[in-house]
Amino acid sequence: MGCSSCSTDKDGQPRGCKNNGTCGTDGCNKLTVFDWLSNMSPPNGEMQFDCVEVRFKNSRKEFFRNSENLSLSIGDIVATQAQSGHDIGMVTLVGELVKVQMKRKKVDFKDDALPKVYRKASQSDIDKWQKCRNREEEIKKRAREIAIILKLKMKISDVEFQGDGSKATFYYTAEERVDFRQLIKDMAKAFGIRIEMRQIGYRQEAQRLGGIGSCGRELCCSTWLTDFRSVSTSAARYQQLSLNPQKLAGQCGKLKCCLNYELDMYLDALKDFPSSDTRLHTEKGMAFCQKTDIFKATLWFSYKEDPANWHALSKEQVKEILEKNKKKEKVASLEEYAIENTVEEKVVFENVVGQDSLTRFDRPKGRNNRNKNKKRRNNRKRRPKNA
Template sequence: MGCNSCSTAKDGQPRGCRNNGTCGSDGCNKLTVFDWLSNMSLPNGAQPFDCVEVRFKNSRKEFFRNSGNLSLSIGDIVATQAKSGHDVGIVTLTGELVKVQMKKKKVASDDEELPKIYRKATQKDIDKWQKCRNKEEEIKKRSREMAILLRLEMKISDVEFQGDGSKATFYYTAEERVDFRQLIKDMAKAFGIRIEMRQIGYRQEAQRLGGVGSCGRELCCSTWLSDFRSVSTAAARYQQLSLNPQKLAGQCGKLKCCLNYELDVYLEALKDFPSQDSKLFTEKGLAFCQKTDIFKETLWYAYKDEPSNWHALTKDQVHEILERNKKKEKVASLEEYAAENTNDDNLIFENVVGQDSLTRFDRPKRRRKKGKNQRRRNQKKKSSKNA
């Protein structure tokens, strides 16, 4: 998700552009859209699309109308319209692709109430914006202490300042509804700004904060995943995963979003599989399904009286037995079908040296046979003693 020159330097900033994630190519940012129309010119007489996409802190993106016909490109810092005052953001997309993004986000391009871009940010705007961004961590810490003193069951996860520094949005998570009116009064008095509280879900919290998952890569929600579909334990059951909450839960404490990635493939493969609740009637006894291997198309069955003795049957063999059972016919035994599936595996590697044996050092060392010269010396010593 980063440009080629953005390896980390000693000070924590990217080594190449040194813009700390705000490079002109916008390749270091979350949910980046590649502008593949940037090198193409418009047809004669066509006017460029007058809306642009602007990114703010983390993954928050909004669309603004370029009513002043400013010459904007990706990476420009602009001052945008807000409910009160102005905000500062970075242009992430311009041109015809903005129309596609607006349609995807269900934002009307002909909406007259669409906010506007005031101007390109001046150095004064940028300095004030950076100053406010530097205060966010300290204010987040103090606001958490205030919430603890008021004994509110909530967690303030992130703070976002408006570009002009007159307003701050506090993002929080909570299990139940929280009465934070007193908290807003205390924070407004302590910080001297307008306060807006916005509740988010646990997945949205992980999206804003980011992190590294158990797979060793960055979280999908903080890099490319834009919609959160519901994930249930049925997805883990279909994929025959262990129903261990500690392994199935992500950084947000909810079920991992990646459980849905391969679910459609498993559901498609399980269409031709017999149900795991199916029973096989044989002359030897009743058999139940114990295990299923979707990729090998193999099912293991065991008799009711012998649950520890499993027999491997193919999917077609199970269907054949079920068809015969529907006709009230019993097969002789499962061993007949399982014997057809046993293949003599060719020995690919044979250990003739014994060097890979784990117990080779535990064997007692053999005594070397004494040579002929040693025997002769021992015989001479014995004869001299007898003499």
């Protein structure tokens, strides 16, 4: 991901801000909110809203009260209040739009217990913060080794340091409840910091780690998707997808979030369609629905005695037959309706070059080789011995 000024350079680094997702414009992460009120000043006599939005490590945002009336703008690095010590984050939103975001996230902006912004981060604070972030990969690897030694059935997926370096939060996934008391003791002794363990789901793990999906694009959860709606197999059934878990599951092992993207359109289209359990009564016998094509508005039916032969009927034709069946009338057969739907296929490709077949070079050449060998033998016999 990158903002508009982050075109890639020859060495793979962003050409614009060169910050790899932490640029001051806040345009390189999925939690970006466009400040459409940035060019407007508050009315006369009114103060600017005293709360700001701060982002931490591209996956967590919190709201803080600017009680010191600091002149903050998007991209400023600030020291904020934490449970113990202070944390370092980046301001992502200021002004009246913060109030809108707090209402959307159901955060009371009148709450006196709202954490505060201490100050703008000094250079020493930023250096210490960057040093802590550089240690995260090394500590994550060491924590995984300790968990393996203790034989804990858990996977530590990410580590997030507090800005002052006094605390680290370890995010992990596990199928069962894990007793990690000994793990916390060993990690606190090895790293010399306070440890907090936080369990997350498999979707949240894929969100933090990122990756490339089967569509060839970056994962939706790591680029723009923020809320995870439940996905069920019925979404695949409505869209007539094969229930293959290997194709329907994403990198998190759960059903893909994109199964919900077009589900509403399919549900609206299926309102006018007869049910898949529809049965048609004809003089030739009872017919069952075998397949439905929403885009072509076509349904395929087959007789109970002959399930191999399918007959294509339009949606209107099926409704017409159902109306007759309600009146206890039977149609002669499905073939009469299916003949009306037959359309002559147009030839897309014509052989204008005169080529007989695309596999003409694959024909066996055994006979020609035999004839050539016979001619060579006869020529050798005819030659005089003294020649």
